[in-house]
Amino acid sequence: MSELQIALSVFAVTYALIISEKVHKTTVALAGSMTIVALRVLDTEQAFEAIHLDVIFLLTGMMVIANTMAGTGVFRWMAISAAKVANGNPLRVLILLYTITAVASAFLDNVTTVVLIAPVTLVVADTLGVKVVPMLIAEVLASNIGGTATLIGDPPNILIPSHADIDFVTFLWHVGPAAVLSLIAYLAGLRWLFGNQLQGSAEARERVMQIDDSQLITDVRLLRITGAVMVAVMVGFLFQGPLGYEPAAVALMGAAALMLITGHDPHEMLRKVEWSTLFFFIGLFIGGGGLEEVSLLEDIGEWATEVTGGSVVAASMLIMWMSAILSGLSGFVDNIPYTATVLPIVDEMRHGLDGPTSPDVLWWSLAIGADMGGNLTVVAASANVLVANLAARNGHRITFMEFFRYGAITTAGTMTTSSGYIWLRYLAF
Numbered sequence: 001m002s003e004l005q006i007a008l009s010v011f012a013v014t015y016a017l018i019i020s021e022k023v024h025k026t027t028v029a030l031a032g033s034m035t036i037v038a039l040r041v042l043d044t045e046q047a048f049e050a051i052h053l054d055v056i057f058l059l060t061g062m063m064v065i066a067n068t069m070a071g072t073g074v075f076r077w078m079a080i081s082a083a084k085v086a087n088g089n090p091l092r093v094l095i096l097l098y099t100i101t102a103v104a105s106a107f108l109d110n111v112t113t114v115v116l117i118a119p120v121t122l123v124v125a126d127t128l129g130v131k132v133v134p135m136l137i138a139e140v141l142a143s144n145i146g147g148t149a150t151l152i153g154d155p156p157n158i159l160i161p162s163h164a165d166i167d168f169v170t171f172l173w174h175v176g177p178a179a180v181l182s183l184i185a186y187l188a189g190l191r192w193l194f195g196n197q198l199q200g201s202a203e204a205r206e207r208v209m210q211i212d213d214s215q216l217i218t219d220v221r222l223l224r225i226t227g228a229v230m231v232a233v234m235v236g237f238l239f240q241g242p243l244g245y246e247p248a249a250v251a252l253m254g255a256a257a258l259m260l261i262t263g264h265d266p267h268e269m270l271r272k273v274e275w276s277t278l279f280f281f282i283g284l285f286i287g288g289g290g291l292e293e294v295s296l297l298e299d300i301g302e303w304a305t306e307v308t309g310g311s312v313v314a315a316s317m318l319i320m321w322m323s324a325i326l327s328g329l330s331g332f333v334d335n336i337p338y339t340a341t342v343l344p345i346v347d348e349m350r351h352g353l354d355g356p357t358s359p360d361v362l363w364w365s366l367a368i369g370a371d372m373g374g375n376l377t378v379v380a381a382s383a384n385v386l387v388a389n390l391a392a393r394n395g396h397r398i399t400f401m402e403f404f405r406y407g408a409i410t411t412a413g414t415m416t417t418s419s420g421y422i423w424l425r426y427l428a429f
Helices: 003-020 025-038 044-049 053-070 074-085 090-107 110-128 132-147 155-164 168-188 190-197 202-210 220-238 247-262 266-271 275-293 296-308 312-329 335-351 361-375 382-393 400-427
Strands: none
Touching: 003 025, 003 275, 025 044, 025 275, 044 275, 053 074, 053 110, 053 220, 053 247, 053 266, 053 275, 053 382, 074 090, 074 110, 090 110, 090 132, 090 168, 090 190, 110 132, 110 382, 132 168, 132 190, 132 361, 132 382, 132 400, 155 168, 155 335, 155 361, 168 190, 168 361, 168 400, 190 400, 220 247, 247 266, 275 382, 296 312, 296 335, 312 335, 312 361, 312 400, 335 361, 361 382, 361 400
């Protein structure tokens, strides 16, 4: 068998096992990635280079901070406060939480945001007596939509401006409106999409309104410390460029500072890290490196160049939808390695386009497609995997098909909305 056949075969078997859920997805991802190494599609050095340590370290640092903060009772306080503001109505609570999630995902990043908000969602669902899984799925969908808006919201958005020399404001000006319009469409459809899953009882609502939320914070001193560290980390994210630090370094600095200041047992703090999630990502990254090595994505990009025939309209729509489908359906080629591989291909496509429209529209199409496609499956984006594992840790299983049922509808809706935006703003006139 050729290296291409081996890589495709391993991918097909791995993806089938992930969908079947007969074997834990972390086991499957690691086994698939090591099969690629054992069969010499990648050597050991190439495999380890394919691992995005920035993502692994970012997640590790934020998990330490979020888990420590959870011990103060602040997440329960936030949950009850949100429920009270919404008068105990589950759908109103959903809209409130997910608007906050989407906005926060744009100005932090969607992974950090779900680390912080998911524990709140678990408490809200438990308090209101509604199903947890639909609320968590809805939350992660909102985080991926919101993360599309800015350079720091989703990993592909960091890669594209770095390659194309695009600044924060320019990216926000061109891609931000697509995220806003998609979020409005998503929130408008929440009742239809999730309404029948969010039927809380009148008794539960009454209990919520009677809770004394002033007694929910259990460790004020620890909350002040973790709150100060979290604010410092957020400031670090916002000013990472001038400061010269990567987001992963900022998160690890925060975690280290928290360990040092609190004096807590590091074994206990690290025990709560979602190691299963981190090793799942390691498996995905190595698997994606294998598909890159056999030039599969490059071949697809060259095919796309031929198909579009130099038309900016055809090129932008094809890149957007192809990116959504490829980064969404193939969890083994998540949107980070996919975007990194497609960047030079899009660069070449821009030089041969016909028409008055700026070829930069291809960058906006790539960002929107890669980000929105992250909502298609439970393994298509980092935030999705993180929430699924957090849910499992708390006794709630998010299956591949259950996520896909909601994710496919959401992806189709947001991609259609975004396509309309790109067409009207850049291509129609």
